[in-house]
Amino acid sequence: MNFTYSPNDTVLDRYTIRRGIGVGGFGEVYFAHSQAGKEVALKRIQRNLAVELRGVSHCLNLKHPHLVSLHDVCRDRDDQAWVVMEYVAGKNLRQVLDDADPSGRVCTATTSGGTALPSGLTLDEVRRWFCGMAAGTAHLHAAGLVHRDLKPGNLFDDNGIIKVGDYGLSKFISVSHRSGHTESIGTLHYMAPEIGRGQYGREIDIYSAGIILYELLAGSLPFDGETPQEIVVKHLTDKPDLSRVPSEFRRVIGDCLQKDPTSRPRDIAEMMALTPWANGYHAAETWTSARVAAGEPMGEPAGPTMAAETDATAPQAAGAETPHVVLRHSARRRAHNGANRRASYRASYRASDEPIARAVGNSVSDLRRWWQGSECSPLGKGVIAIAATVILLINSHWLLPLLSLVCCFYVPYFLIREVLLQGRQTTAGAATHQYGHSQTHRDHNMPVTHTPAQRTPVSTSTARPQPASRLSKSQTRKMLRQSLARRSRLTLAAEWAVSAVISLLVAFAFLVISAVIGLRHTELSPIAISPYVWMACVVWIGAFGLLGLAKAWESSDGEGFPRRLTAACLGAGIGLVTYLLADVLMVPLNHDLTREIGATPLPSSFYQDSGVPTAAAMMAHFAALFALLRMWKPVDPLRRRRLSLWAVAVAVVGEWLVQQFIPIPQPAGMLIAGGIILMSQISAPWVKSDSVSKLVSA
Numbered sequence: 001m002n003f004t005y006s007p008n009d010t011v012l013d014r015y016t017i018r019r020g021i022g023v024g025g026f027g028e029v030y031f032a033h034s035q036a037g038k039e040v041a042l043k044r045i046q047r048n049l050a051v052e053l054r055g056v057s058h059c060l061n062l063k064h065p066h067l068v069s070l071h072d073v074c075r076d077r078d079d080q081a082w083v084v085m086e087y088v089a090g091k092n093l094r095q096v097l098d099d100a101d102p103s104g105r106v107c108t109a110t111t112s113g114g115t116a117l118p119s120g121l122t123l124d125e126v127r128r129w130f131c132g133m134a135a136g137t138a139h140l141h142a143a144g145l146v147h148r149d150l151k152p153g154n155l156f157d158d159n160g161i162i163k164v165g166d167y168g169l170s171k172f173i174s175v176s177h178r179s180g181h182t183e184s185i186g187t188l189h190y191m192a193p194e195i196g197r198g199q200y201g202r203e204i205d206i207y208s209a210g211i212i213l214y215e216l217l218a219g220s221l222p223f224d225g226e227t228p229q230e231i232v233v234k235h236l237t238d239k240p241d242l243s244r245v246p247s248e249f250r251r252v253i254g255d256c257l258q259k260d261p262t263s264r265p266r267d268i269a270e271m272m273a274l275t276p277w278a279n280g281y282h283a284a285e286t287w288t289s290a291r292v293a294a295g296e297p298m299g300e301p302a303g304p305t306m307a308a309e310t311d312a313t314a315p316q317a318a319g320a321e322t323p324h325v326v327l328r329h330s331a332r333r334r335a336h337n338g339a340n341r342r343a344s345y346r347a348s349y350r351a352s353d354e355p356i357a358r359a360v361g362n363s364v365s366d367l368r369r370w371w372q373g374s375e376c377s378p379l380g381k382g383v384i385a386i387a388a389t390v391i392l393l394i395n396s397h398w399l400l401p402l403l404s405l406v407c408c409f410y411v412p413y414f415l416i417r418e419v420l421l422q423g424r425q426t427t428a429g430a431a432t433h434q435y436g437h438s439q440t441h442r443d444h445n446m447p448v449t450h451t452p453a454q455r456t457p458v459s460t461s462t463a464r465p466q467p468a469s470r471l472s473k474s475q476t477r478k479m480l481r482q483s484l485a486r487r488s489r490l491t492l493a494a495e496w497a498v499s500a501v502i503s504l505l506v507a508f509a510f511l512v513i514s515a516v517i518g519l520r521h522t523e524l525s526p527i528a529i530s531p532y533v534w535m536a537c538v539v540w541i542g543a544f545g546l547l548g549l550a551k552a553w554e555s556s557d558g559e560g561f562p563r564r565l566t567a568a569c570l571g572a573g574i575g576l577v578t579y580l581l582a583d584v585l586m587v588p589l590n591h592d593l594t595r596e597i598g599a600t601p602l603p604s605s606f607y608q609d610s611g612v613p614t615a616a617a618m619m620a621h622f623a624a625l626f627a628l629l630r631m632w633k634p635v636d637p638l639r640r641r642r643l644s645l646w647a648v649a650v651a652v653v654g655e656w657l658v659q660q661f662i663p664i665p666q667p668a669g670m671l672i673a674g675g676i677i678l679m680s681q682i683s684a685p686w687v688k689s690d691s692v693s694k695l696v697s698a
C-alpha cells in the first residue's frame with residue numbers, strides 16, 4: 001500500500017514516522033515515535049473532508065481503559081489535520097475474525113480455551129471483546145457522545161485489554177461528508193437503519209453492538225448483500241436469523257436489532273443486563289470518570305440507569321481480561337429491566353417528545369416526588385388530599401369545561417403531530433437515500449481484508465469504485481410496504497383518526513360551499529338544506545370507511561378477489577347509509593332517475609312502484625362501484641400523486657357506468673362517488689414513493 005510519508009520522515013515537528021499502519025475512511029494511519037520516544041499512532045485526515053475538529057477536543061479529555069486515548073489534534077504546515085492517539089500494538093477485531101480459522105480452530109495466540117463458535121472464537125473470547133466494547137462505549141455515552149461507527153475494525157486488543165477506537169471523528173463528520181467514495185462498504189453492515197434519517201442517538205451504537213455480537217457468535221453478519229442498497233433494505237426490513245446464535249443471546253441480539261430505536265435497550269447497561277454476562281456488568285466507574293471528563297459536578301448520578309453498586313468480587317466474574325471495569329449489575333437494576341420497563345420507557349419517550357406533554361409530565365413527576373419525599377405524617381397527607389379534592393370539586397363547574405376545551409384543541413394537535421412525525425419516520429426512502437449516498441466503495445490504495453463469506457468485496461489497489469446497482473420500483477415499493485407494516489396498531493388508529501378529522505373538516509367545507517352555491521336563490525329551510533347535509537354526511541362516512549380500508553391494506557399490494565369482495569361490502573354499507581340517511585333527512589330519492597325502471601332486468605325488490613330505489617338498489621349500486629373501481633387504490637399511501645383528479649374523474653365515470661345497470665338518483669350518485677375519492681385523497685397520508693425510488697437509485 002502507498003503512504004504519503006516514509007519511515008524516518010518527521011511530521012508535526014516532533015514525531016518520527018516509523019511505518020504506515022493502514023488507510024481508513026478518514027486517512028492514513030502511521031506508527032510513530034515522539035522526540036522522547038513515546039509510541040503513538042498518527043492519523044492524517046485526508047481527502048479534504050470537512051472535519052469539525054473543534055469538537056474533537058471534547059474527546060481529548062476522555063480517559064478510560066477501554067478507549068483508545070486521543071492525545072491531540074494538530075495541523076501541520078500544510079494545514080493538514082492530524083490526530084495523535086495512543087498506539088495499540090495488538091490486532092483489531094476485524095483482523096482477529098479474519099485470521100480465525102472458519103473450521104473452528106482459532107489461529108490467534110491470545111485465544112483462551114473453550115469450544116469454538118462458528119466465528120472461530122471461543123465464548124470466552126466473545127465475552128472479552130464484547131464486554132470491553134460495552135465498557136468503552138458506555139463511557140462515551142455517559143460523556144454525551146455517540147460513537148456512530150462501532151465495528152470490529154474499531155475494536156482493538158491492547159495486551160488483553162479491549163479498546164474502542166475511532167470515536168472522535170465519526171461523531172463530527174456528518175453523513176453528507178461521508179458520501180462519495182470515501183466510505184467502506186464494510187461499515188454499512190453495522191449501521192442502524194435510522195442513521196439514514198439523520199437520527200444519531202446512542203441507540204445506533206446499541207444496534208451496531210448487536211450486529212457485532214451476532215457476528216462474533218454466528219460467524220457471519222445478520223444482514224448482508226451484494227450491493228449497498230441490498231444491505232440497506234435488509235437493515236430496514238429483514239429480521240435477523242436468530243437461530244444461528246446460541247439461545248441465551250437471542251433476546252439481547254433481537255432487542256438490539258430492533259428497527260425502531262425506541263424498542264432497543266436504552267443504554268449499554270440495559271443491553272448488558274440481557275446478556276449472560278449481566279452479573280459482571282457494572283457501569284458506575286464508567287459513569288463517574290465520564291462525568292469528571294465532561295466537567296460535571298459529582299453528586300447524584302445522571303439517571304437511575306447508570307446507578308450501580310460496586311462489587312469487589314466482580315473482577316473474577318468479569319474475567320481476568322477485563323480488570324479495569326468491574327462488571328456487576330445490581331438486582332435492583334435487573335428488576336427494572338424487561339418488557340414492562342421498556343413499555344413505560346417507550347411511553348415516556350413519546351410523551352417527552354411533545355413539549356406540552358413533557359411539561360405536564362414533568363410537573364406531575366415533580367408533584368409525585370414532592371409527595372413521596374414530603375415528611376408529612378400519613379394523617380397530614382390524607383388531609384391535604386381531601387382538601388385538594390374538595391377544592392377541585394368546588395371549581396369543577398369551570399374546570400371541566402376548560403379541560404374539555406383544551407382537550408378539543410390538544411387531542412387533534414397531538415394526533416396530527418404524531419402522524420406527521422411518524423410519516424417522517426416511515427419515509428424509509430430517505431433512509432435508503434442517505435445510506436445509498438453515504439455507503440459507497442472506498443478507493444483505498446490498500447486491500448481490505450474480509451472473510452469471503454462475511455464481507456462484500458471492496459476496492460483494492462487497482463479497483464475503482466463501482467456504481468451501486470439500482471433498486472427497482474417494485475423493490476422500493478416492497479421496502480416501503482414493509483416499513484409501513486412495522487407501525488404499531490396505535491399509530492395506524494391515530495392516523496385513521498386524524499384522516500377522519502381532516503375529512504370531516506373537508507366535508508363541512510364541501511357542505512358550506514355547495515349549499516351557498518346551490519341555495520343562493522332559494523329561501524333557507526330545513527327541507528332545502530337537507531340534501532346538502534345528506535350528501536356531505538354520506539361522502540364523509542364513505543371517505544371514513546375507505547380510509548380505514550386503505551389503512552388496513554397499506555402494508556401490502558394486491559387487488560385480488562378477497563379485496564374486491566371486502567370493498568364491495570364497504571360499498572354496500574355506504575349504500576345502506578345513503579338510503580337510511582335520506583330517509584331520516586327526508587331527502588327524496590326519485591330525483592332524475594335517467595332510465596325507465598320497469599325496463600331493467602333487476603329484481604323488483606330494488607325499486608318501489610314509484611321508481612324510488614330501495615335500500616337493496618343503493619347497496620348493490622355502491623357495492624358494484626367499489627368492487628369495480630378498486631376504490632381503495634387512490635387512497636393508498638404509495639399512490640403516485642397525493643391528489644389525483646384523474647382518479648376523481650374515473651370514479652365519476654365509473655359511477656355513470658354502474659348507473660346504466662343499477663340506476664340511483666343523479667347527480668347525487670356521481671357527486672357521492674367523486675366526493676368520496678376527492679375527500680379521502682385529501683385526508684389520506686401519502687408517501688412519495690416515486691421520488692424515493694429516484695433517490696434510492698441516485
Ligand SMILES: Nc1ncnc2c1ncn2[C@@H]1O[C@H](COP(=O)(O)OP(=O)(O)OP(=O)(O)O)[C@@H](O)[C@H]1O
Pocket residue numbers: 021022023024025026027028029041043068085086087088089092149153154165166183184187
Ligand atoms: N490507535 C491505533 N493504533 C494502532 N493501529 C491503529 C490505530 N488506529 C487505527 N489503526 C489501524 O489503522 C488502520 C486504519 O484505521 P482507520 O481507523 O483509519 O480505518 P478503518 O477503521 O479501517 O476505517 P474507518 O476510518 O472508516 O473507520 C486499521 O488497520 C487500524 O487497525
